[in-house]
Amino acid sequence: xxxxxxxxxxxxxxxxxxxxxxxxxxxxxxxxxxxxxxxxxxxxxxxxxxxxxxxxxxxxxxxxxxxxxxxxxxxxxxxxxxxxxxxxxxxxxxxxxxxxxxxxxxxxxxxxxxxxxxxxxxxxxxxxxxxxxxxxxxxxxxxxxxxxxxxxxxxxxxxxxxxxxxxxxxxxxxxxxxxxxxxxxxxxxxxxxxxxxxxxxxxxxxxxxxxxxxxxxxxxxxxxxxxxxxxxxxxxxxxxxxxxxxxxxxxxxxxxxxxxxxxxxxxxxxxxxxxxxxxxxxxxxxxxxxxxxxxxxxxxxxxxxxxxxxxxxxxxxxxxxxxxxxxxxxxxxxxxxxxxxxxxxxxxxxxxxxxxxxxxxxxxxxxxxxxxxxxxxxxxx
Numbered sequence: 228x229x230x231x232x233x234x235x236x237x238x239x240x241x242x243x244x245x246x247x248x249x250x251x252x253x254x255x256x257x258x259x260x261x262x263x264x265x266x267x268x269x270x271x272x273x274x275x276x277x278x279x280x281x282x283x284x285x286x287x288x289x290x291x292x293x294x295x296x297x298x299x300x301x302x303x304x305x306x307x308x309x310x311x312x313x314x315x316x317x318x319x320x321x322x323x324x325x326x327x328x329x330x331x332x333x334x335x336x337x338x339x340x341x342x343x344x345x346x347x348x349x350x351x352x353x354x355x356x357x358x359x360x361x362x363x364x365x366x367x368x369x370x371x372x373x374x375x376x377x378x379x380x381x382x383x384x385x386x387x388x389x390x391x392x393x394x395x396x397x398x399x400x401x402x403x404x405x406x407x408x409x410x411x412x413x414x415x416x417x418x419x420x421x422x423x424x425x426x427x428x429x430x431x432x433x434x435x436x437x438x439x440x441x442x443x444x445x446x447x448x449x450x451x452x453x454x455x456x457x458x459x460x461x462x463x464x465x466x467x468x469x470x471x472x473x474x475x476x477x478x479x480x481x482x483x484x485x486x487x488x489x490x491x492x493x494x495x496x497x498x499x500x501x502x503x504x505x506x507x508x509x510x511x512x513x514x515x516x517x518x519x520x521x522x523x524x525x526x527x528x529x530x531x532x533x534x535x536x537x538x539x540x541x542x543x544x545x546x547x548x549x550x551x552x553x554x555x556x557x558x559x560x561x562x563x564x565x566x567x568x569x570x571x572x573x574x575x576x577x578x579x580x581x582x583x584x585x586x587x588x589x590x591x592x593x594x595x596x597x598x599x600x601x602x603x604x605x606x607x608x
Contacts, residue, residue, distance in 0.1 A: 242340070242362035249352065253562055264560045268587050270578040271562045273399070273429075273540045275462035275511050277581070280504035283463070283497045290496040298492035305495045308502055309470055313442060318475035321482055322498075324489050326428055326456045326469035331357045333391065333424060333452065333471075335484045338363040342390040345381065349400060349569040351426065354393045363390070374401040374534055374542065378413040385418060392417060395426040397433060400569050400576040402536025410439030414449050422477070424452045428469075429538035431460040431508065432515050438537065445473060452477060459539060460511050461501040466494035515539050518579040525589040526577075529596060540578045542566070546596070549575050555595035561588050 252271035259267050302322040310317040323329035334357035338344060341364060346354040348367035355365045368384050371377050381392070394413075397404045405413070414423055425441035441453035457468040468490060471478065501507070522541055523533050532544040545552045549572050553565040566574030577588065 240362070242359060246356065246359050249356070250568075252564055253557070255562070258557060258560065258562055262558055262560070267560045267562065268580065268584045269562045270580050270584060270588055271564045271576075272464070273459060273538070273578045274464055275460055275539070276579075276584060277462065277507075277511055277514060279462040279497065280501050280507035282500040282504045282507070286496045286500045287493065290493045293492060296492065298488050298490065298495060300487045302490055302495050305468075305490075305498050306470075308499050309472075312502055313472060315442070315445075315472060316475060319445070319472060319478055321471040321473075321478045321485070322490050322495075323469045323471065323485070324494075325458060325467040326426065326454045327353050328467075328489065329454055329469050329471050329481075330354060330424075330426075331360070332481050332484050333422075334358055334361045334363065336481045337390050337422060339390070341388065343386060343388045345384050345389060345392040345421075347376065347381075347393065347395060347398060349571060350393070350395045351399050354395075358391075364388075370398070370401065370403070374398075374403045376403070376405050376409070378405075378409055378416075381413065382416055385421060387420070389418075389421050392421050392423045393426060394423065395428075396439065397429040397536070397538040399428070399538070400540070400564070400566070400571070400574075401534055401542050402429075402538040402540060403534065404433065404435060404537045405439050406435075406437040407439035408437070410441075411444065414444050414451060417450070419450060422450050422452065424454065426454045428454065428456045428459055430455065432512065432539045433537045434516065435537050442472060448474070450477075452481075457498050457501060460508060460515075461498070462511070463494065463497055463501060466491070466497055468494045468498045514581065515579050518582065518585050521582060521585045522577065522579060522589070525585070526592075529589070529593055540576050542571070543575045543577055544573055545575055549573055552592070552595060555598070556588075556591055559591040559594065561591045563588070 255267045255269050305322055306317050306320045309320045330353045338361040340362035343364050343366050344358040345366045348369050358365045366384050368381050417423055441451050444451045452471055452473040454471055458464040526533055526543055530546050534542040549566045564576040
């Protein structure tokens with residue numbers, strides 16, 4: 228077997244050899260089985276705790292009756308609905324199997340071996356992954372000490388080899404964002420040979436009045452692609468639907484490398500239904516806003532520091548090793564995301580849940596801390 232691995236490995240593309248497969252958070256069923264628990268709360272994957280719109284539930288039954296048919300390869304009905312919703316031409320919309328696929332399609336469309344791709348750090352790992360697959364070179368640009376974007380630092384990273392620039396706003400895992408004026412100034416100063424990709428997966432949760440959105444920049448002709456998703460506020464994470472907005476010429480280029488039938492029929496129907504339910508969007512936003520304040524107050528009372536967020540998760544600095552807190556919560560039936568995965572070993576990323584889920588997290592975290600506080604000095608971590 229070793230010999231076979233060596234032979235096959237020698238034929239693999241060198242660019243992929245440094246890639247480690249993505250390790251997702253533990254699913255609820257695995258935690259239940261591993262620790263013998265029945266009641267497990269998952270606050271790890273930035274999901275909408277309310278679940279999808281009731282309108283989605285209705286269309287799923289109808290869509291299931293046609294599973295023997297291939298989906299609409301051009302997602303025409305969904306693209307038309309998105310174009311109308313955003314006030315853009317249909318030719319300026321591309322639908323993907325989640326934002327992950329769109330990020331990879333963008334890399335396949337534009338990145339040649341050795342090309343540079345600027346990414347914020349810490350941020351979504353898919354930017355690095357897609358670049359690496361295409362043998363490009365990722366250029367990480369660190370956020371400042373408060374996890375804010377530094378436009379000057381970003382611009383200084385641009386070289387003649389730069390092909391793409393990713394800006395995740397609100398950023399995952401920090402929840403911080405780029406204000407409108409700063410974003411507009413930054414995009415206007417980016418050289419024309421660089422395509423700016425704005426990942427706005429969490430934009431529906433934003434409360435900040437000065438939040439900068441990419442759509443106005445597209446309308447004024449900027450070299451920008453905006454990525455959005457149905458996985459977060461729309462609660463269709465299991466169905467995998469994302470979309471890109473850009474000038475039709477840019478969309479046409481990316482569409483050249485898209486696989487046919489990339490978004491299944493059930494997902495397309497569900498996305499159209501979700502987009503049409505304004506009441507569910509409003510309710511999801513309000514639950515998140517209330518939960519954010521609940522967690523701010525409760526976590527700070529436990530001695531934690533919360534990074535102000537505009538998303539549906541909070542980056543939390545804990546007074547112990549993040550891995551130790553993560554594992555302690557796991558044993559008590561609460562799943563969060565260990566910040567060590569993002570290079571932040573004193574932080575947890577905690578998704579905002581329902582009032583009851585948030586209360587459970589705070590209760591279990593208090594118990595974890597109480598147990599450690601009772602230990603002899605030096606053993607808490």
